[in-house]
Amino acid sequence: MSGHRLRVLVTVASRHGATAEIGAEIARTLSTCDRGRAAGLVAVAVPVQQHPDPAGFDAVVLGSAVYAGRWLEPAREYAATHASLLRTRRVWLFSSGPIGDPPFPPDVPHDVEPLTGLTGARGHGLFPGRLDKARLTFGERAMVTAMRAPVGDFRDWPAVAAWAEGVADALSSPAAVQA
Numbered sequence: 001m002s003g004h005r006l007r008v009l010v011t012v013a014s015r016h017g018a019t020a021e022i023g024a025e026i027a028r029t030l031s032t033c034d035r036g037r038a039a040g041l042v043a044v045a046v047p048v049q050q051h052p053d054p055a056g057f058d059a060v061v062l063g064s065a066v067y068a069g070r071w072l073e074p075a076r077e078y079a080a081t082h083a084s085l086l087r088t089r090r091v092w093l094f095s096s097g098p099i100g101d102p103p104f105p106p107d108v109p110h111d112v113e114p115l116t117g118l119t120g121a122r123g124h125g126l127f128p129g130r131l132d133k134a135r136l137t138f139g140e141r142a143m144v145t146a147m148r149a150p151v152g153d154f155r156d157w158p159a160v161a162a163w164a165e166g167v168a169d170a171l172s173s174p175a176a177v178q179a
Contacts, residue, residue, distance in 0.1 A: 004040075005041070005042050006040060006042070007044075007059075008042065008043040008044075008171070010061040011045075011046050011048045011054075011078065012063040013048045013064040013072035013073075013074040014065050015065050016130075016136070018096060018129050019064065022094070022127055026043070026045070026163070027044060028043075029160070029161045029165060033164065033168050036165075036172070039171060048064075049074050054082050054085055059089055059091065059092075059171055060089050060092075062078065062086075062091065062093050062121075063093065064095060065095075067097070069109055071112075071115070076115070079119050086119040086120065087119060091121045092122055093112060093115060093123070093124045094127060095108070095112065096127045096129040097109065098129065099128060099149060099150050099152070100154065101150075122170065123166075129154060130153040131154075132152075
């Protein structure tokens, strides 16, 4: 196994860019954290809408923005389309969506449990998101106003990095390398 660099696909469904930025940070951290560098992890972030083929990767991190308690359709479709292959890889899921301080809603999105079963995911991260009214459609702005949703960037970059480091630890452990 020496010389083999573990390739990790980070693929994300993002409506207004905030979740894509979280995915990019996860990929960067996987490649640059101490455990990731020591294990030779190479992570790339690709939008799920580009339909990246997971076959060329040793592990996959699949993430989605969450709206009304649900993952975006392109992420759910990606999981369903590639389920049989994903079950042969090491997979983690993450969701981005709660906003405010404390983050609301605090509960895990409805899709996480079925998607975990479908993909065989080893874990799930839930991260606060960003709500920027300037990036919303007219209908989304009306809904946000009616809900009195808090506006701002609530992403917790240290939490994202810590979660990615945990994934790097799991991927670089001796048991994981033999798997």
